[in-house]
Amino acid sequence: MDKFMKQTLSIMMVWMLLNLSYGAQPGVIFFQPSEEGILKKLHENHYILTLKAPPSxxxxxxxxxxxxxxxxxxxxxxxxWAKKRFQTCLKNTLPYATLSFITQKGLxxxxLVIVANPSYTQQNLNYQITLMSKKPLDTGKMHHVVLIFNDILWDPSQDLS
Known part of the structure; x- marks a missing residue:
């Protein structure tokens, strides 16, 4: 198992344990990893997140x-998502996610971000994100990126066969 997969699984395990320990909120947690990404600032606390060659x-x-x-x-x-089959626990709000990554400097x-307007090709997956903090993020290339969507109301048995 490669280092990135181990890191992703470790993040998943910590997230699950935290939810189990503190009383899991209703809903589904999604983990979207990508080896490489790019973050571009739009204005104020709004960015475009591009996941390069995202997993299928x-x-x-x-x-x-x-x-x-x-x-x-x-x-x-x-x-x-486009068909509005997902909702958040706050109803009709865009999903929150934790964005985790390693900068070019190794940091x-x-x-915590709000995620909107996904755009997908096999080469790239783009999201508009709004940073919940006033502290700006470093833009540019990023490594070992993972978006963790939390508290999405969805029943897989209704949509997956």
Whole structure:
């Protein structure tokens, strides 16, 4: 197992343990990893996040009993999002996510963001993100990127066969 996969699985395990320890909120947690990405500033606390050559699948964990995990194809995830099959626990709001990555300088960064307007090709996956903090993020190339979407209301049995 390569280093990136181990890191992604470690993040998933910590996230799941935190949810189990502190009383899991209803919903699904999605993990979207990418080896490389680019962050470009639009204005104020708004950015474009580009995931380079994103994996074909996104991992998910259902936090309510019966707890289970699985994978969904990236294009299916985005199709369900476009069809408004996902909602947040706050109803009709854009999803929150934790953005985690390593900068070109080797610094590990975590940021809480609101995610909107996905755009997907097999080469790139773009999101508009709004930073919840006033502290700006370093822009440019990034490594070992993962978006962790939390508290998405979705029943996989309704959409996956």
């Amino acid at each position: 699948y996104i991992y998910y964990f259902v936090a309510q009993p019966p707890k289970h995990s699985g994978m969904i194809k990236t294009y299916e995830f985005l199709t369900l 590990h960064v975590n940021a």
